[in-house]
Amino acid sequence: xxxxxxxxxxxxxxxxxxxxxxxxxxxxxxxxxxxxxxxxxxxxxxxxxxxxxxxxxxxxxxxxxxxxxxxxxxxxxxxxxxxxxxxxxxxxxxxxxxxxxxxxxxxxxxxxxxx
Amino acid sequence: xxxxxxxxxxxxxxxxxxxxxxxxxxxxxxxxxxxxxxxxxxxxxxxxxxxxxxxxxxxxxxxxxxxxxxxxxxxxxxxxxxxxxxxxxxxxxxxxxxxxxxxxxxxxxxxxxx
Numbered sequence: 001x002x003x004x005x006x007x008x009x010x011x012x013x014x015x016x017x018x019x020x021x022x023x024x025x026x027x028x029x030x031x032x033x034x035x036x037x038x039x040x041x042x043x044x045x046x047x048x049x050x051x052x053x054x055x056x057x058x059x060x061x062x063x064x065x066x067x068x069x070x071x072x073x074x075x076x077x078x079x080x081x082x083x084x085x086x087x088x089x090x091x092x093x094x095x096x097x098x099x100x101x102x103x104x105x106x107x108x109x110x111x112x113x114x115x
Numbered sequence: 116x117x118x119x120x121x122x123x124x125x126x127x128x129x130x131x132x133x134x135x136x137x138x139x140x141x142x143x144x145x146x147x148x149x150x151x152x153x154x155x156x157x158x159x160x161x162x163x164x165x166x167x168x169x170x171x172x173x174x175x176x177x178x179x180x181x182x183x184x185x186x187x188x189x190x191x192x193x194x195x196x197x198x199x200x201x202x203x204x205x206x207x208x209x210x211x212x213x214x215x216x217x218x219x220x221x222x223x224x225x226x227x228x229x
Contacts, residue, residue, distance in 0.1 A: 033215030043204060045220035052215065091158065095215050101171055102148055102160025103208075103218060 002027045004092050006106035013082050013113055020067070021077040021090050021109050029096025034075040035103065036066065040088040048090075051075060087113045117141070119221035121207050127227045128197055136192040136224045140209030147190050148210075148218060149182060153203035164190060165212075197228045 003026040013019045025034065036048040051059045051066045059066045067076040075094075079086055089110050093103040120139045128134050140147050149161040161174045164184040175181070179198075184190040194201055204225050208218040 031215070035217065037220070042222075043225075044222045045206060045208075047217055047219060050217055093158075097215055101163035102150065102174065103158075104160070105158040107157050 002029070002032075002094055002096060002104040004094055004104055004106035006092055006109050008109045009107070010110040011112070013111065015084060015113050015115050016081055019079045019082050019086075019111065021079075021092075021111065023075045023077065023092030023106060025073050025075060025092070025094050027094065027096050032094055032096040034066070034068070035093045035095075036064070036075075036077045037091045037093060038086075038088045039091060039108070045091070049077065082113050084113050084115060087111060119207055119209050119219055121205075121221040121224050123224060124222060125225045125227075127229065129229055130199060131196055133193065133195045134197055134226065136194075136205050136207075136226070138190045138192070138207030138209075138221060140188065140190070140207070141219060143211070144209035144219075145187065145212055146210045146216070146218075147184060148208040149190070149192050150206040150208065151176075151203045152206055152223070156203075158206075161192070194226075197226075199228050202226055202228045 005024045032053045034051045038046045049061045049064045051068045058068050063080045065078045089108045091108045092106045095103050122137045147164040151159045162182050166187050167184050179195045182192045204223040206223045208220045210216040210218045
């Protein structure tokens with residue numbers, strides 16, 4: 001079975017600061033993918049970034065980077081220079097090759113950026 | 116190009132009625148997924164289609180739930196004899212293929228069962 005743990009139910013961050021959202025995972029699949037999604041109040045799930053378990057380098061997408069520590073089974077999302085529009089729910093998710101067919105999601109972190 | 120679309124965006128129904136939710140995936144995406152998001156349960160995976168086939172239906176909450184996909188494109192999720200606990204947001208996603216490829220989500224259907 002796969003499990004995603006997000007230990008921060010909510011975070012308040014000052015605008016322009018960097019923020020790290022924690023995610024740890026558990027899986028028996030040797031190969032898997034890790035994903036972060038943003039869900040603003042409108043409800044749509046927006047894909048942010050992907051990390052493959054065999055990728056040698058940490059994934060980056062603009063202001064988003066994924067701090068992947070395989071031995072620790074962690075996949076933290078780092079948002080640099082936060083903006084007011086970053087306020088949203090953030091979900092960490094994973095899918096294993098040969099495992100469950102759908103994504104396994106964490107419970108999410110509600111990020112609020114303060115001016 | 117166009118993203119994943121879902122209809123209706125909102126649905127209010129009475130307990131005991133049947134509802135049909137529709138998902139139109141991104142063109143060319145062979146894999147299609149249904150999820151349910153509710154306050155108590157978070158995001159739950161329901162079912163996955165590769166083409167028109169659903170290899171695993173075990174994620175469906177009960178036998179009142181069924182889903183089909185025709186022509187490798189549009190999918191419908193049907194809930195029969197709706198119950199109040201079925202109230203949730205039903206999200207559809209698609210990906211280019213299965214495995215660990217990125218899934219892109221639609222805006223969801225908000226279902227309220229009175």
